[in-house]
Structures are given as C-alpha cells and as structure tokens.
Amino acid sequence: MVECDGRVAVVSDVPMQECPACGERWISLEVAERLDAILHQLISSGAETATGHWDSFTSSVA
Numbered sequence: 001m002v003e004c005d006g007r008v009a010v011v012s013d014v015p016m017q018e019c020p021a022c023g024e025r026w027i028s029l030e031v032a033e034r035l036d037a038i039l040h041q042l043i044s045s046g047a048e049t050a051t052g053h054w055d056s057f058t059s060s061v062a
C-alpha cells in the first residue's frame with residue numbers, strides 16, 4: 001500500500017518469497033520493482049483510492 005499526494009493505492013495478493021528454513025516472508029526485488037510501477041500507475045489514474053489485484057496487472061504481460 002502506498003500513499004502519494006493524499007491518494008492511496010492498494011494491490012492485493014502480491015506474491016511473496018518464503019524461507020524454507022524459518023518461514024520468513026519477503027518481496028523479491030523483481031516483484032518490488034513491478035509493484036512500485038503498478039502503484040504509481042494506480043495513483044496517476046487520478047482516483048483518490050485505487051485498488052487492484054496483482055494478477056490483473058501481471059497476467060496480461062508475458
């Protein structure tokens with residue numbers, strides 16, 4: 001979730017990496033970069049609150 005200029009963007013079901021040893025979860029650099037682009041795209045769409053599902057942004061891109 002990102003706030004920018006009074007606007008809020010939320011993307012659900014972002015894929016997480018999980019450590020097989022301790023179960024700690026994190027977002028990979030590749031996912032983080034893509035998430036950043038998606039969030040800014042949502043914010044720049046002009047809506048005060050924009051939400052989207054991760055799959056809906058990534059499934060159309062090979």
Ligand SMILES: [Zn+2]
Nearest residue numbers: 019021022024
């Ligand atoms: Zn670990």
